[in-house]
Structures are given as structure tokens and as C-alpha cells.
Amino acid sequence: MLHVSALGWTLTILVILGLLALDLIIGTLKPHAVHFKEAVAWSVFYIAIAVVFGVVFASISGWEFGTQYFAGYLVEKSLSVDNLFVFVIIMSTFAVPEAHQQRVLTFGIVLALAFRVVFIILGATLLNLFSFMFLVFGLLLIYTAVQLYRHRDEDPDVGDNALVRATRRLVPVTDEYRDGKLFSRDDGRRVATPLFVVLIAIGSTDLLFALDSIPAVFGVTEETYIVFTANAFALLGLRALFFLVKGLLDRLVYLSTGLAIILAFIGVKLALHWAHVDISESVWEISTNLSLVVIAVVLTVTTVASLVAVRRDPSKKAHAGSIRARREGPERPDDAS
Template identity: 35%
Template sequence: MTARKAVKFVLMWMSLAVLFNLGVWYFEGSAKALEFLGGYIIELSLSVDNLFVFLMIFTSFGIKKEYQRRTLNYGIIGAIVLRAIFILLGIKVVNSIHWILYIFGLILIVSGFKMIFGHEDNKDYTDSKVLKILKKIIPVSDTLHEEKFFIRHGGKLLATPLFAVLIIIESSDVLFAIDSIPAVFSISTDPFIVYTSNIFAILGLRSLYFVLNALHEKFKYVKVGVALILMFTGVKLGILFFHIEIPIVISLATIFALLVGSIIISLIATRKEKKDEEEVKLKKVDL
């Protein structure tokens, strides 16, 4: 999928989310519509960082673009199922143990700090614990076999590196859900709102991935914006202990400002770096 085509699909999925939100507003009222919008923006924002992880996983295993599509499709299906399970369990826990929200808040704040100060930009996923566990369950071949997940070699069933990538992606999505779902809980604990906002964000992930794949170098500071969103939602949950509740409109404005601000800063920084590189080249030519 080309970047231009991917952008069109991203806009299509976003348009569908907006239409759905209008339906929520019509049938459920403005408060629920704002909750859906907040949940959707949070999930979409956090998905960006998750997609960067997907990109690193594919890069680590040397998976070509033409073979990534199938893995992403299965990954998204898995994410939809996992979200349903995590959301239902999460809401049940929150309804039973309300103070768990404060724990969720702490987790989000810690995750935000780790995202900013962690060093996983060049992580090698070919040496991951998930892969080591997988190899104990089923042998993994050393070479790709197009889009196949399994092959038979010498009478033995082998998993391909593409299947290993799928498992690692699914495992990373589990970790991602630990951050994203509590973050959405800072906006709403309505199962319908939480799940639908998650699903609409997830449905556009494949297209968004191909956009980021083409333009990821231009969004180098988006990760910081996402981390700040995590910390903000963590604080939002934490201060509930003191019976302080940040209005949803302010929450939406803050989240939107952090995301858009990080994108703008990234673009400015990228343009400046490009300009500096061109100046260096010109100086070398003059010499």
C-alpha cells in the first residue's frame, strides 16, 4: 500500500468514527459523544507509539513491505479480541474495586516516564523473550517463505519468521492494552464507549502503519507527546483520590494539544535538520 493510498484509508476510517460519534451524540447525548471522542483520540494517539514498535519488529526481522500486510491484518483481528477481553475484565474490576483506578493512574505515569527516558529505539526483537518461548514450543525456520506462517521441512512442522513476528506483535499489543485501556478509563468506564472508541481506532491501524512507515522520520517527537498524554491521563485518574475531576472538555483539549503540538514540533525539527544538512553540504562543495 502506497503512503498516498494509506492516507486516504486513514481519513476514511476517521470519517467513519466521526459519523459514529454523531450517532452517539444523537442517541446518547453530548456527554457520551465527548467521552467517545476522548477515548478515540487517546487510543489513536497511543496507537501511534504502538505502530512504531510494529515498525521496529518488522525491521528487526527484515520483513519486506509486501509481506507485512497479512501479519498486520491478523494482528488487528487479535487486537480486537484482546481489547474486548481486557475491557470487560477491566470494567468489572473497576466496578468491584474502585481504588484500582489510582493504581492504573500510577501505571500510566510510570509508563509515560519510561517512554520518554527509555532507550528502545534500536531494540533487537530477534532476541526477545517471546521468541525464545515460541522456539521452545515450535521450531522456527531461519528464512522467510513469502506470506506463509508455517511450512513443512523434512517431515517437521516449522513456524516461519513471519509467524514469529505475528506472535511478538500480539504480545506487544497485550502490553499496549495495559496502558491504553486504563488511559481510556480516565475518560469513561462505560463499556460501550470504551470498546467502540478502541475498535474505531484499531480499525484504521493498518492504514496508519503504512503512513508512519513512509513518514516516521518526520515524527520523531510524537513519542514524547504520547508519553505526556499517558502521564496526563495517569494524573487525571490519580487526583480522583482527592475528589478532583478534570472536566472532559479540558481533558480533550489537553490531549489534542499534546498530540498536535508534538507533531508540529517534529515537523519543525525535521525541517531544521534538513536545512542544516543542506547547509553542511553546500559548505563542503565550497571547500
């Protein structure tokens, strides 16, 4: 079992908060359209930070835990790319100006990290108290994988988001963006801007992703520290990664299929672990090393196959995938941006 001292936790949290503050400053104090070179530089920086942390962590705690970290990081990074898909859909649906996209993304990352901290604590507590939660988490991931595969060629319906609809009904919203403000005044009345609605959409999306991603990473490791750091370092580079890959996301036509396979694999791993602990030790368990190999292979094959497919048929377009079918029918007036 991994033991991390209070000092180790404190230093880790301070480093993550420092990087988060850096991202917040870049994304909010000087709003601007991010160009390709800037996106590449920041993406490389955050990936390098995550890798360096993993190597240092493994050299201190051992490569068994280091392998768990890198497997968890790969899982969360792959899920975060799917998260970016939805961010792109939200940005397009609400026509967010490029100068303000950084601010939206940065607050989205802060919310995502906050939700994950809550679910990490809750998940770790449940797993420690009830061993059958491994089976529950496993079945949840398998169900999600099946739904994601069934609706792999669809995109989430942002207009059908309950929180977005409720916000529009409860709060008067302006038709135009106003210099990156969340709230403004019309004839002395306080009103929200579309940017506020966008943050509601991003936040509710983050909540849904946290419900899937935390059980997924607990399928790779039971160590709370590793779950937290894998999530944190995977999320920190999302702002730069968004601007780097948003033009390439349409080419990842098999991403949803690959993620469905990964989630199903981890779900089976969790179910086997439960059976090994609660039923019989003779039940085979999937090792972390095998998990790392499977995840890496699936992501590689998914990426290569996607690029080959798009090259053969340029009309192919990727979709984020959804866990439920898109509702049919005309768009409602209160859902329009």
C-alpha cells in the same frame, strides 16, 4: 450513566466485525504492496467512519458522552501511532516482504482488538468492584509515563522478547519466508516460518500496549461501551495508516514525549477522581472537556514541534520509546532473524 440496549450493542459489534472482516479480506486474500494513494483512501475511510459514528452516537446519547468518545478515540489513536512504530521495528527486524506486511498487520489488529476486549471487561469489573482501582490505574499510567520519558530516545528490543526467544527454542524455524505461510515442511518435518515468529512478536507487543491503553481510556470515560468503541475504531484503521505514515514516523521525534505527557495527565486525572470519590468531594476533578483540549493540544504541539525540529536538523530520527532500558551486549544467535 450511559444506557446502551442489547440491540445497540449487537448492531455496534456487527458493524465493527463487518469492518474487521473487510480489513481481513483486503489484507489476506490479495497480498500486495500497498501504494500511497490506496493507503490515503483507506485511512480517510476509517477516520470518516469513526467520526460519523461519534456524531451519530453524540446526537443519540448527548454530547457529554460524545465528548468522552472523541477524547477516548484521540487517546487510543495517539497510542496506536506509537504501536505502529513498534510494528515498523518488527517488520524491519524480521525483514518481512512488503507483499505479506498487510497480512501481518491485519492479524496484529485482530489480536490487539481481542486483547483489548478482555482487558476492557476486566478493567470495568475491577473499577465497579473496587473504587481504589482508579488510584492503581492512575499510578500505573504515571509510572509508564515516567519510564517512557526516560527512555524516549530508545526503541523496544524485539530480540529480547521472551515469547520470541521461547518460540525459537521450542519450534524449528526456517531461514526464509515461504509464500506467506506460517508453517511448512522440511524433509517431512513440520517447521514454522519467520512469519509465525513475527506474529508472536506482534501479539506480545499488542498485549503490552493493551495493558497501558485500557487504563488510559478509562481515565477519560468510565462507560464500557465508549471504551470499547473508541478502541475498536482507533484500531480498525491501523493497517492503512501503517502504509501511509511509515515513511513519516521517523519525523515524529517528540511523539514519545507527547505520549508520556498525555499518560501522566490521565494518570493524575484518575488519581484525582479516586480522591474525589473516596476522600473528599472538595477534591478537584479534571473534566472530560478539559481532557479533550489537553490531549488535542499536546498532540498538535508534538507534531508541529517534531516537524520543525527535523526541518532544522534532518539527522534527527524518532524512536518508539520504551518502558525499560534496552539491554546491552552482543546479539544472541537465537534472536537473530
